[in-house]
Amino acid sequence: MNPTDAPFVPGVPAEHQPATGSAPGTPLALYFHHVHPDVRHYTALTPREFAEGMERVLAEFDPYRPDDLLAPSGPVRPDRPTVLVTFDDGYRDNLVHARPILRELGVRAVFFVCTGLLGQHSGQPREDYLTWDACDRLAEDGHLIAAHTRTHPHLDRLPPEQAQDEARASLADIAARYGPGPARLFAYPYGGIPAEPGLPGDVLAFGTVRSPAEPWHSAPQAIRRTYLPSGATGTWDGLVRHWRAQWQPAGATARPDDRDDLRGERP
Template structure:
């Protein structure tokens, strides 16, 4: 199968371009921050955009059940093109706006939360975080709650001891509330993967478009994720087709 030319999105730096999807045969992993009617950021979409994007992606990719990340012997490799949906930081709009849309499409996601910021409320959406009780409701829906440090530092720039406290602390927080399974899932703030992540071997760790597309068995702690650029829904069809033809 011929892979169509990679779509290019003006205004997005080259290192943040989303055209590269997953390694062939491995789940496409999408990441979002906000689903909010007013915010504008390249990984933050409106509720209508989120629904449109999910509908388009699911025409070519089956939903990947996050529970399969925790399968005995390692994450299940899908037989067909599959997509894993993830959210970073733990913003309240994820449950206000995204939760119902995920349910409508039968998609279960991983919510990577900054455990030290949970419960912080603000009129500003970028500082308005989920509570643990809201995370509990997401978990009751079948979503998984993963770790994203406690306070969202740049781990690739932080001193090693600070980075270790942030990662170990957030994993411990998740383990205490949601058990050892979800505590095997981690995402790096800003996609910055430190030279030594200092994560337990059993932890699957997710980067962003800054990580190369590699088989998860080769790079289980720097898994690439990509995204649907906000405000560019007219170009998503070509982007999804590009991801699909590159899958196998």
């Protein structure tokens, strides 16, 4: 596939089109919210869809190990096309439905949780959250639990001090439970990046499709993620092939021994 022949998903606004994957040589980062039979959301899939979608992605991309994000010198550069799987918000169905599928496929993920919402239960899946104990179970499986603010506000709509308090408080919650390593990861709610994020310099921060696909070393706190669009399974094959073509453009030479820091040299 020509990398310029981007698949188009009908009904999705231009700014939310998922065809742009990642910068060449960096992990493709996917984000999901729900894996649930009844939830309707642009990044919510049924268990069957999630399993089938991940199998299609894994036909072209090997799983990127979340622990490789936390290497002392920065995230490890993959020597082949890899995919980092992430979940946002911390919904209970991530444990009930996504966890067994991830285990079967041998995939470890990053779960970005809203630390102030954990433990809230509801009959509505969109308001039913993991507990800290459930997060521990995911961590025991080899997944990473990371920060996504405490209460899921639009950070880019808050006064800078309030936005920074939301982010830093959630990072502190994660550090208190899981140590300083996972507290070096963060995801912006709604993909809205404030003009002054105020995150510690060693934090990798993930956006959504609202962020451009820049190399991680040049934009370590505005990392693009994309998604498998719900209700558009017919586009998935083209999207996966397009993401694979973007990972290593035609004419590029693979570097099988390249394990460099994705962030580049640090000051």
